[in-house]
Amino acid sequence: MYSNIVSLMCREDDEETTMALLRVTALTGLSVAVGTAVTALLCVGPRQLSRATNDLGGRAREVAPYLAAALGLLAVKQLTQGYRIRLSRALDWRITGELYAIEGEFVAALQRATPDATLEPFSVAYMLGFAVLLVAGPTVYFLAGAGGRRHLKELLVAYMLNYAVGTLCYTLFIGYGPRKYLDSVDGLMYQFYPETQELTAAVASNTNVFPSLHASLSVAVAAVAWRSRRRFPRWAGISGTLAAAVVYSTMFLGIHWATDVVVGAVLGAGSATVGARIVTRVERRSTDGDPEPLDGPSADRKPKAGDD
Incomplete structure (x- = not known):
């Protein structure tokens, strides 16, 4: 009798956990979709969006090799997850003590110095702003002209x-x-928004700390956006603001050490630079000539009245 009651309670807990995960996932997906659509409208413009709908197939074929490589890497990462976890446990290289020795109570001091009123904005930045960054960047470049697709390739390589x-x-x-x-x-976000812990636990292990991929990927997006700032000044501003909020939130929320974030930022900036060089070499080999200018052949053309 007792075992049946315990079993029933476990099933109910599992159902509640599943429902909470579905709710958070649906809310995140909807928020990212809306955020990406608004960002694309602001940064690309309605006229360019209209033109993009007439050439979706050609644009997709141009970036298909890079997208396929990125998806392939993610598939390999997912398929090898169990093996990597076993290997990590076998190696047993624990570095938490070393991270603490480097910076001590920095994160604790940061939490005390940051006003409590910022908890919600930084939680939103960590959960939603980060996802919008990752999705909106490729979307903006895909919907823009030829120069935008060059930056899309750089961004996909940086992601990889x-x-x-x-x-x-x-x-x-x-x-x-x-x-x-x-x-x-304190794990601030999980204390005030416990349902978000289900989603983060579903996509990452709690030992995935060094370096911070939230920081590295955010900085990579902002770095590529900075390279494209002449053509997409609004996107450069939006991505820079979101990246800064994400980087700060990872520490303020108690998720990452400052060391994780610094190393992640270096990785992000470095990946954007290396990604640009890789794309340049690939494009040069494929065309047997000079690569396309970063902002397209008309980058230096002064916009006419009415251009988006």
């Missing part, structure tokens, strides 16, 4: 480099964030 390095580090090193290691640091 970030995930490759991050996956390697997460396999080699076992680390826990400050909220797990220090009593002086």
Whole structure:
């Protein structure tokens, strides 16, 4: 009798967890879709969006090799997850103590210095702003002209480099964030928005700390946006603001050490630079000539009245 009651309670808990995960996932997906659509409208303009609908097939074929490579890498990462977890446990290289030795109570001091009123905005930045960054960047470049697709290729390569390095580090090193290691640091987002923990647990392990891929990918997007700022000034401003909020939120929410964030930022900036060089070489080989200018053949043309 007792075992039946316990079994029933476990099933109810599992159902509640599943429903909470579905609710958070649906809300996140809807928010990202709306945020991406609004960003594309602001940064590309209705006229360019209208033109893009007439050439979706050609644009997709041009970036297909890069997109296929990125999706292939993610598939390999997912398929090898169990093996990587076993390898990581076998190596047992624990670095949390070393991370604490480097910076001590920095994250705790940061939490105390940050007003409580910013908890909700930074939680939104961490959960939704980050996702919008990752999706809106490729979308803006895909819907823009030829120069935009060049930046899209750079961004996809940068994504691959970030995930490759991050996956390697997460396999080699076992680390826990400050909220797990220090009593002086609170897991603020999970205390006030516990339902978000189901989603983060579903996509990442709590030992995926060094480096911070939230920081590295956000900085990579902002770095590519900065390279394209002449053509997409609004996107450069939006991505820079969101990236800064995401980077700060990872520490303020107690999820990452400052060391994770600094190394992640270096990885993000480096991946954007290397990604641009890789695309230049690939484009040069495919055309047997000079690569296309970063902002397209008409980058230096002064916009006419009425241009978006």
